[in-house]
Amino acid sequence: MNKANLSIFASGAGSNLLAIHDASLDKSFPGKLQLVICNKVCPAFELAKSLNYETKLISNLSIEKFELIAHQELIKKKIDLICLAGFMRILSPNFVLKWQNKILNIHPSILPMFPGLDTHKKILLNGLKIHGSTVHIVNEKLDSGKILGQFAFAVKSDDYNSLIRNIKKYENLLYPEVIRKYIWTFLFKEDKFFKDKKIHLNNVVFSY
Ligand code: GAR
Numbered sequence: 001m002n003k004a005n006l007s008i009f010a011s012g013a014g015s016n017l018l019a020i021h022d023a024s025l026d027k028s029f030p031g032k033l034q035l036v037i038c039n040k041v042c043p044a045f046e047l048a049k050s051l052n053y054e055t056k057l058i059s060n061l062s063i064e065k066f067e068l069i070a071h072q073e074l075i076k077k078k079i080d081l082i083c084l085a086g087f088m089r090i091l092s093p094n095f096v097l098k099w100q101n102k103i104l105n106i107h108p109s110i111l112p113m114f115p116g117l118d119t120h121k122k123i124l125l126n127g128l129k130i131h132g133s134t135v136h137i138v139n140e141k142l143d144s145g146k147i148l149g150q151f152a153f154a155v156k157s158d159d160y161n162s163l164i165r166n167i168k169k170y171e172n173l174l175y176p177e178v179i180r181k182y183i184w185t186f187l188f189k190e191d192k193f194f195k196d197k198k199i200h201l202n203n204v205v206f207s208y
Pocket of ligand 1: 014085108116167168
């Protein structure tokens with residue numbers, strides 16, 4: 001089966017990287033992770049190395065220099081799709097244009113609510129009763145490209161750490177499924193298997 005070459009950009013704990021790795025072990029997953037790029041040494045970087053992925057650390061540089069090196073690596077590995085998974089730098093419009101419709105991001109809020117940083121704190125501070133995450137195409141404006149998938153759940157406690165745990169648990173289910181669908185529909189242009197899905201799981205609503 002023809003597979004899209006994937007790259008993950010990460011700066012954090014790596015739970016979404018691991019979820020994408022796990023999903024890609026399934027023969028029917030249409031992507032193959034070829035390159036992990038990190039802007040600092042972080043658990044995601046160590047995880048990628050331990051899973052024997054090709055990794056590239058591009059740290060302590062301006063975003064322009066980071067992107068220049070990243071772009072060369074992506075071309076070298078013939079990457080078809082970049083998945084930002086806890087990548088905490090803002091890509092320049094120039095880079096986004098070069099990779100137009102080929103960069104996805106997962107953001108921990110129900111966009112368009114709460115773009116930017118500290119979403120969990122903002123949810124708790126404002127007493128919101130619903131929280132979730134969004135997978136979207138990256139465009140030149142922060143957290144505002146076309147939405148591909150979301151989940152939402154009821155916030156039952158004001159414990160910050162349990163909120164993050166819940167978010168990540170559901171992100172790790174949503175992100176690989178959205179990537180799967182995106183590769184088939186937008187890269188391979190084969191959308192016949194993919195109807196829009198609305199799934200209820202443990203009172204969490206997933207839509208993608
Ligand atoms: C995830 O919750 C992701 O939504 C968030 O960082 C976390 C990374 O977790 N992304 C952003 O905040 C991007 N603005 P992970 O390293 O365990 O995948």
